[in-house]
Amino acid sequence: MKNPFNVRKIADNTYIIEQKTKYFQCLTYLLLGREKALLIDTGVNEGDLKGTVDTLTNLPVIVVCTHGHLDHIGCAWQFGGALICEADDKLLENHLNQAYLKSLMKLEYSPLFCFFYKRPINRLTTPPPVTLWGHLPETIDLGERTIEVINTPGHTPGSVCFLDRKNRMLFSGDTICDWGILLHLEGTGIETYLQSIKKIKAIENDFDDIWPGHHGAPVKRGTLDSYIACAEGVISGDIEPVRHKRKQIATYEGILITLKP
Numbered sequence: 001m002k003n004p005f006n007v008r009k010i011a012d013n014t015y016i017i018e019q020k021t022k023y024f025q026c027l028t029y030l031l032l033g034r035e036k037a038l039l040i041d042t043g044v045n046e047g048d049l050k051g052t053v054d055t056l057t058n059l060p061v062i063v064v065c066t067h068g069h070l071d072h073i074g075c076a077w078q079f080g081g082a083l084i085c086e087a088d089d090k091l092l093e094n095h096l097n098q099a100y101l102k103s104l105m106k107l108e109y110s111p112l113f114c115f116f117y118k119r120p121i122n123r124l125t126t127p128p129p130v131t132l133w134g135h136l137p138e139t140i141d142l143g144e145r146t147i148e149v150i151n152t153p154g155h156t157p158g159s160v161c162f163l164d165r166k167n168r169m170l171f172s173g174d175t176i177c178d179w180g181i182l183l184h185l186e187g188t189g190i191e192t193y194l195q196s197i198k199k200i201k202a203i204e205n206d207f208d209d210i211w212p213g214h215h216g217a218p219v220k221r222g223t224l225d226s227y228i229a230c231a232e233g234v235i236s237g238d239i240e241p242v243r244h245k246r247k248q249i250a251t252y253e254g255i256l257i258t259l260k261p
């Protein structure tokens with residue numbers, strides 16, 4: 001199998017590791033401190049992420065996930081486990097359960113789609129090996145580099161962002177990206193998401209770039225404001241989401257937010 005990982009240095013002691021498989025594009029990040037390294041997210045369970053990380057550092061690696069979705073927890077088993085926000089405990093349990101993942105696919109896609117894409121769906125709904133999970137602390141000390149954990153429920157109840165204040169970087173998982181945010185599957189209500197985005201907006205002078213879990217990186221400037229405007233527009237009624245069979249989609253200036261049907 002072709003190595004799905006592509007490494008790029010984005011700052012001193014900081015790497016983006018892009019995982020490109022046939023069906024997924026995931027972004028994970030490796031941050032090196034003086035004593036420890038931090039791996040943020042682990043993609044889907046394809047390829048040797050541990051081997052890739054081992055080419056970049058000899059430091060002990062702390063593995064954290066921005067949330068419990070299968071495209072963020074996939075390779076955590078290669079490291080023996082990961083830390084996650086406890087508000088995603090139930091979701092994580094579900095994403096390690098094949099029957100649940102299959103039911104999620106049925107909720108998202110039509111029976112015809114599921115029939116024709118049986119093989120990829122089988123592959124995607126095969127959970128990674130169950131491993132040890134712990135809960136995230138408020139800060140993670142890597143040695144002369146401290147990473148803050150910011151709770152940003154919305155995309156999932158336990159979604160978090162990681163702030164590297166010293167290096168002025170924010171790692172946002174699926175809470176902010178340059179394409180759209182999905183709240184319709186396992187998300188909270190849009191009000192909670194708006195509060196989370198406003199929490200990030202309130203500290204925007206503490207970072208220069210936002211590094212997301214998918215799509216283009218870093219996220220374009222102004223995207224944060226677009227999510228706030230979109231969420232506020234939906235809540236006030238100024239933006240009317242378009243109804244689809246399985247979700248509603250609200251759009252604003254190049255981004256979108258999906259909502260439950």
Ligand SMILES: [Zn+2]
Pocket residue numbers: 067069155174
């Ligand atoms: Zn997600």
Ligand SMILES: [Zn+2]
Pocket residue numbers: 069071072174213214
């Ligand atoms: Zn994701």
